[in-house]
Amino acid sequence: MRTYVQHTMRFxxxxxxxxxxxxxxxxxxxxxxxxATRVVTYMLRxxxxxxxxxxxxx
Numbered sequence: 529m530r531t532y533v534q535h536t537m538r539f540x541x542x543x544x545x546x547x548x549x550x551x552x553x554x555x556x557x558x559x560x561x562x563x564a565t566r567v568v569t570y571m572l573r574x575x576x577x578x579x580x581x582x583x584x585x586x
Contacts, residue, residue, distance in 0.1 A: 546564045550563040550567070
């Protein structure tokens, strides 16, 4: 049996985490930016395919 755990975070925090992770793979700022931008773009394009229930606002 698999347990599904949903994590939520602000979009800006997600982008910052992606840039931090990309910086671990390369030291050239242009390459880091390109890699992170591609990941964010990929996630946004495929977000429609993901089932993400909206949580009520606090």
